[in-house]
Amino acid sequence: MTTGHVFIATSLDGFIARRDGAIDWLPGLETDPGENYGYDGFIESIDGLVMGRNSFEKALEFETWPYSRPTIVLSHTLDDMALRGDIRKAVEISRLAPGDLMAALAQRGWSRVHVDGGKVIQSFLREGLIADMVITRVPVLLGAGLPLFGALPADVSLAHDETRAYPSGLVQSRYRVR
Amino acid sequence: MTTGHVFIATSLDGFIARRDGAIDWLPGLETDPGENYGYDGFIESIDGLVMGRNSFEKALEFETWPYSRPTIVLSHTLDDMALRGDIRKAVEISRLAPGDLMAALAQRGWSRVHVDGGKVIQSFLREGLIADMVITRVPVLLGAGLPLFGALPADVSLAHDETRAYPSGLVQSRYRVR
Numbered sequence: 001m002t003t004g005h006v007f008i009a010t011s012l013d014g015f016i017a018r019r020d021g022a023i024d025w026l027p028g029l030e031t032d033p034g035e036n037y038g039y040d041g042f043i044e045s046i047d048g049l050v051m052g053r054n055s056f057e058k059a060l061e062f063e064t065w066p067y068s069r070p071t072i073v074l075s076h077t078l079d080d081m082a083l084r085g086d087i088r089k090a091v092e093i094s095r096l097a098p099g100d101l102m103a104a105l106a107q108r109g110w111s112r113v114h115v116d117g118g119k120v121i122q123s124f125l126r127e128g129l130i131a132d133m134v135i136t137r138v139p140v141l142l143g144a145g146l147p148l149f150g151a152l153p154a155d156v157s158l159a160h161d162e163t164r165a166y167p168s169g170l171v172q173s174r175y176r177v178r
Numbered sequence: 179m180t181t182g183h184v185f186i187a188t189s190l191d192g193f194i195a196r197r198d199g200a201i202d203w204l205p206g207l208e209t210d211p212g213e214n215y216g217y218d219g220f221i222e223s224i225d226g227l228v229m230g231r232n233s234f235e236k237a238l239e240f241e242t243w244p245y246s247r248p249t250i251v252l253s254h255t256l257d258d259m260a261l262r263g264d265i266r267k268a269v270e271i272s273r274l275a276p277g278d279l280m281a282a283l284a285q286r287g288w289s290r291v292h293v294d295g296g297k298v299i300q301s302f303l304r305e306g307l308i309a310d311m312v313i314t315r316v317p318v319l320l321g322a323g324l325p326l327f328g329a330l331p332a333d334v335s336l337a338h339d340e341t342r343a344y345p346s347g348l349v350q351s352r353y354r355v356r
Contacts, residue, residue, distance in 0.1 A: 143327075156319040
């Protein structure tokens with residue numbers, strides 16, 4: 001079975017971006033020189049990414065495509081044909097529902113998927129497709145923005161694995177979904 | 179000057195209670211026998227509490243009044259005269275705005291106030307009256323409820339002081355408001 005894995009930063013009040021998608025409040029690399037907060041190790045452990053259109057459009061703003069693993073973009077409005085030439089090999093658009101997508105990815109031999117973006121994480125959590133989450137808290141309150149979490153059909157009980165505080169003030173916790 | 183201090187538990191998705199005020203998802207004392215998560219030390223450090231009507235009515239559900247420090251309840255609808263006999267010495271109703279209340283408490287010689295309850299914490303944060311917050315994360319997602327944080331006129335930058343993970347899975351972080 002293919003499992004979903006979250007690795008994401010939020011403000012202390014639970015937002016992953018401002019309302020307009022801005023992530024200016026995330027500390028830059030200069031805050032902890034040489035520190036990648038475990039991201040490189042996480043990326044090495046996954047077979048590919050699943051994200052929504054918002055995260056995809058955010059990624060397109062980088063000069064070069066920022067992800068080294070194959071990426072599935074969940075969208076009903078985008079089309080493979082419209083993809084920029086340089087990312088056509090890295091990115092695939094899918095209209096599948098979360099469960100159907102995970103079944104399709106299992107067929108391809110993917111075992112671990114990085115699930116990214118608020119709405120996509122929420123829909124995968126609702127379907128019970130997330131195995132664990134690494135959440136890094138940035139010491140700031142934004143007051144408004146795009147939330148990491150959303151409505152659920154029932155409580156989701158978690159097991160705390162590990163927490164690490166960084167000199168920059170970021171606090172990273174890993175939880176398994178029970 | 180009198181400073182406001184927060185000591186509160188939230189679900190991982192940032193709720194301090196379910197929509198109806200229920201806190202059944204908070205771990206009981208049996209989870210970490212003899213562990214009070216630093217609450218006793220915190221209470222010893224404060225001169226009194228400020229809370230809203232919701233927290234007050236929650237406290238009234240206990241067989242005996244649960245707070246050992248003088249308590250101010252912010253309410254426009256309650257009245258001192260309506261207070262139950264056994265808590266008349268412990269509780270006072272106030273209609274003052276946060277800043278005016280803190281000025282009045284300073285006059286009384288209070289230096290540290292425990293600010294409790296979502297709406298009251300949010301209004302004190304908006305007025306810059308909170309000095310630090312101890313937030314204890316319970317490893318559960320509720321999906322809905324009464325949020326700890328709310329809208330703000332601007333970002334609130336925090337400094338991370340300390341984080342401690344408990345065997346029960348609770349993770350407690352202390353932040354100073356910059």
